[in-house]
Amino acid sequence: MTLEIVLVVAGALFSIGLFGVLARRNIIAVIMSLELMFNGVLVAAIGFSRFTAPAALVGVDGAITESAVRSALTGHMFAVFVISIAAAETALALALVFAFFRAKQSVEITDATDMKN
Amino acid sequence: MSGAFDSGPIATLAFFVASAITIASAIIVVTQRDLVRAVVALAMSFVGVAAIYFILNAEFIGVVQILVYVGAISILIAFAVMFIGDLANAGTLSQSRLVSAVSGVLMLASIIFVAYNTDWTAIDEVNDPDAVAGLVGHYEVTGGSGGENSIVVAGNDVEDSRGGALVDGSSHIGPALIREFVLPFETLGLLLIAALIGALVVIRGRQEDDAQEDDAA
Known part of the structure; x- marks a missing residue:
């Protein structure tokens, strides 16, 4: 298990999500593919956090300060914030889907043409 | 690696x-x-x-x-x-199915290319066991007399460790959230409230319009 393998798995998730976002016509399916892309990015962030140590911890021997350990968790903090924002984004996106369905009686992404031209 | x-x-x-x-x-x-x-x-x-x-x-x-x-x-x-x-x-898949598949494959190929062709030299230096002494192995937090607590490394036995960069990272996430990352944390709370209110407004807006139309009729 190396950083490269983790990045390949993250890239595979991201690419599958990208295909879904471009190929699907149902808006809910597009949102599901977006979640896959989020997860791909997060796996990459956690992978970097796991296989690297920040500069604050290099060359320290014996006792290391607590703030240095906390700065080693930047990748984890990134994941916490992205997960929270993804949850907010999904709630808002599904509200928009409901509003769109109420206006158009459709969830096809090709029907969202009100602002075209 | x-x-x-x-x-x-x-x-x-x-x-x-x-x-x-x-x-x-x-x-x-x-x-x-x-x-x-x-x-x-x-x-x-x-x-x-x-x-x-x-x-x-x-x-x-x-x-x-x-x-x-x-x-x-x-x-x-x-x-x-x-x-x-x-x-x-x-x-139903959109008509740009071929374009989508090509985009996905190209994205994956470029990610794999970058992952295997980037020289992660800086990371390799940090992977040196001496450089991360204290991270690999067991450590415990000792109460400091004032200011920050220090973390004492109980042992640097690589064989005996879980081999993780941080053996016990979870207990440090809470302090990090309210110290180094307090501003993003509070902003996140604001964002969540704004998103929830926004979702409610988007969902309810048309119903209120309907109610007003009903009243007018």
Whole structure:
């Protein structure tokens, strides 16, 4: 298990999500593919956090300060914030889907043409 | 990419199994014509990603992943699928199917190319066991007389450690949230409130219009 393998798995998730976002016509399916892309990015962030140590911890021997350990968790903090924002984004996106369905009686992404031209 | 950060064959095997489950479920999500089945595959994929987090020593993120993604977002999307119920042509793929497939493959190829052709020299330096002395191995937090607590390394035995960059990272996430990351944390709370109110406004807006029209009539 190396950083490269983790990045390949993250890239595979991201690419599958990208295909879904471009190929699907149902808006809910597009949102599901977006979640896959989020997860791909997060796996990459956690992978970097796991296989690297920040500069604050290099060359320290014996006792290391607590703030240095906390700065080693930047990748984890990134994941916490992205997960929270993804949850907010999904709630808002599904509200928009409901509003769109109420206006158009459709969830096809090709029907969202009100602002075209 | 070896030495201090090796996690042993069992963790590697578990990582590959979790990755296979995740990627297979993700492929089902983007190809399945039945949206309800796609949601179930999406939840499965989230569970696989949570397993990857656990294997990568991110226990707290794994728990949050299961709580938020599997427990909340999957259910929210399943709710939307069943509420809207426009499943007749849910599986239709757009006409740009070929372009989408080419984009996905090109993206994956470029990520693999970058991952294997980048010289992760800086990371390799840090992977030196001497450089991360104190990170690999067991350490404990001792109460300081004032100011910051210091963390004393109990042992640097690489063989005996879990081989993680942080043996016990979860207990430091809370202090980090209210010290180094307090401003983003509070901003996040504001964002969540704004998103929830926004979702309510978007959902309810038309109903209020209808009510006003009913009153006028």
